[in-house]
Amino acid sequence: MKSLKDQLPEKFSGRMEKLLGDEYRAFLESYDEKSYAGLRMNTLKITPEEYLALTGQTLEPVSWCPTGFYYNGSREYSKNALYHAGLYYIQEPSAMFPAQVLPVEKGDRILDMCAAPGGKSTALAAKLQGTGLLVSNDISASRAKALLKNIEASGVRNSIVLTEDPKNLVPFFEGYFDKILIDAPCSGEGMFRKEPSMMKAWEKNGPDFFSKLQKSIVDYGIAMLKPGGMMVYSTCTFSVEENEGTLDYILKNYPDMHVIPIEQQGEGLMPAHPEWVDGPDEISYARRLWPHHLHGEGHFTALLRKDGSGSSVNPGNIRGMKELPEEFAGFLKDSAVTIDFDPARMVVQGDHLSYLPEDMPELGRLRRMRTGWYLGDIKKKRFEPSGFFARATTPDECDHWIDLELQDPRVVKYLKCETLEVSPELENGWYIVGVCGHALGWGKVSGGTLKNKYPSGWRWM
Numbered sequence: 001m002k003s004l005k006d007q008l009p010e011k012f013s014g015r016m017e018k019l020l021g022d023e024y025r026a027f028l029e030s031y032d033e034k035s036y037a038g039l040r041m042n043t044l045k046i047t048p049e050e051y052l053a054l055t056g057q058t059l060e061p062v063s064w065c066p067t068g069f070y071y072n073g074s075r076e077y078s079k080n081a082l083y084h085a086g087l088y089y090i091q092e093p094s095a096m097f098p099a100q101v102l103p104v105e106k107g108d109r110i111l112d113m114c115a116a117p118g119g120k121s122t123a124l125a126a127k128l129q130g131t132g133l134l135v136s137n138d139i140s141a142s143r144a145k146a147l148l149k150n151i152e153a154s155g156v157r158n159s160i161v162l163t164e165d166p167k168n169l170v171p172f173f174e175g176y177f178d179k180i181l182i183d184a185p186c187s188g189e190g191m192f193r194k195e196p197s198m199m200k201a202w203e204k205n206g207p208d209f210f211s212k213l214q215k216s217i218v219d220y221g222i223a224m225l226k227p228g229g230m231m232v233y234s235t236c237t238f239s240v241e242e243n244e245g246t247l248d249y250i251l252k253n254y255p256d257m258h259v260i261p262i263e264q265q266g267e268g269l270m271p272a273h274p275e276w277v278d279g280p281d282e283i284s285y286a287r288r289l290w291p292h293h294l295h296g297e298g299h300f301t302a303l304l305r306k307d308g309s310g311s312s313v314n315p316g317n318i319r320g321m322k323e324l325p326e327e328f329a330g331f332l333k334d335s336a337v338t339i340d341f342d343p344a345r346m347v348v349q350g351d352h353l354s355y356l357p358e359d360m361p362e363l364g365r366l367r368r369m370r371t372g373w374y375l376g377d378i379k380k381k382r383f384e385p386s387g388f389f390a391r392a393t394t395p396d397e398c399d400h401w402i403d404l405e406l407q408d409p410r411v412v413k414y415l416k417c418e419t420l421e422v423s424p425e426l427e428n429g430w431y432i433v434g435v436c437g438h439a440l441g442w443g444k445v446s447g448g449t450l451k452n453k454y455p456s457g458w459r460w461m
Contacts (some may be wrong), residue, residue, distance in 0.1 A: 004072070012199075026292040029292070037073035039071055081404070083227045087438060089122050098234035101287075104127035104128060109139065109178050109359070110179045110180070112183075115183075116140060133158055133361075139163065139164065141163040157372065159358075161368065166217055176226065180230075181232045183234045184213075187207050189202065218233060218249075244279060251279065272285070288300055322343055327381060328383050335385070350424055360372065389444050402443070417454050419431075426448070430444055
């Protein structure tokens, strides 16, 4: 059987040899090395130090991401209760770099324009620490399902999940965002080692196809960035057209946009090449992550700033109710949830009760999968809480909490949606079931038995 490097498309190999010259041999040999698996700690829930102390593990850190670590790629990390509790996100190490580069401040309004499956959105949400607003968009509704699940599993309260063509966002958000991340659709050359099937897709739609698409996407992104705002442009490909070429396009067509130096340090973060496109020197401030220089599949990342300063445009804010729905107020009492919910941030859409981000903008008819914190459904004079409600709640916000140790067999039983036996001394009512102090979902106690309310779509298989 041919080695992976011998399966590379001939046109791709020729392009890379021309670009890399003396480095081409080392680049080629990297395809016969193993791919690297990574996980990133979700600091909305746990710090890296707390996680390592909890598990007793020793993990090699990713040098360019302080919350990232390499692991051995085994299923023990994906089939693990701590993963199901949202304590970490499994992510290719190079792909951690773009969100790490964006200098997020508390209270920022952030757009992740091409967000599925959610690795970069959840990293940005962790940086916001529950403040500001995160709008996560992906044009593909099917891909956005994974995005939504990861947002909810990570306990992100202050997000909006949209499924729109980026051009449709501009009328609502022109000049609105403090920060924007565009991890653009690309030819995926950096995925060949991890997903060899990408080679056939590359031969069908290569750099020329994606370069045109990327230029239109950055046009929309720049329109939605406020003066003084910052934008990350990134891809998981090596082609000049999609990387330095896109930056050259931005700089020539938008004189108020500038590439700025990336502060993050790490082994293998190499400068981009303005000479490859006969472009301005500032293109070299972008960074290329090459697989023969580091432990990762490869990425391209540039940080840009728009000239000017001032406040974001305010498109108007949605206001909700005057008082909490009776069914929800009753549930809060029954479940001993102590969160002080503001009725003005509550909306009911159909049966769904959601808690809006504090600075919730008008969205008109934009296609949305989630607006804020989905709390649950109001059904015939009762309230049925969502798994998302539990996942974003902490022990100090709920006095009805059943906390299980990691090795307790009831943890897996709960994740398999089975009924649990609990202490007969517990009073009847709603409880959050957690592991090591981190929420998994809801259950309803009656006479020493817990009826499992874990979402069936999240069931441990």
